[in-house]
Amino acid sequence: MNKAGQIRVIALGLIRDGERIFVSEGYDPVKQETFYRALGGGVDFGETSHAALEREFQEEIQADLTNIKYLGCIENLFTFNGRQGHEIIQLYQCDFVDSKFYQLESLVFSESQTHKHKALWIDISRLKSGEFKLVPEVFFEYL
Secondary structure, three states, rough: OOOOOOOOOEEEEEEEEEEEEEEEEEEEEOEEEEEEOOEEEOOOOOOHHHHHHHHHHHHHHOOOEEEEEEEEEEEEEEEEEEEEEEEEEEEEEEEEOHEEEEHOOOEEEEOOOOOOOEEEEEEEHHOOOOOOOEEEEEHHHHH
């Protein structure tokens, strides 16, 4: 998350396999709530969002992407850990090059030396039912 008062530009990849999607698990300690979001991350200055998407998947889970298709731009205003956040999301639909990722139930990855995250496949029906919380909710329009 960026400093207060800053807008963050991120690139996220929706990866679908039949009736499930690959998401990252997050937790908000203030709300005491677990949530799920597509994988990806920040766009660096001078970098395209397409390139950022590929770089982030490589850095986080050592995965190459294929069939990358731009879906749209989403403005996301949210509160996380008691702080207001503002993101501009460049959303892409994509697939994994390596089929091994479709065989996994979950994997653990590190964004930094102190933060470990879990990525997993979740049935879309479990997200739509509210059993699991997908953020931002506008993602449902792309499923």
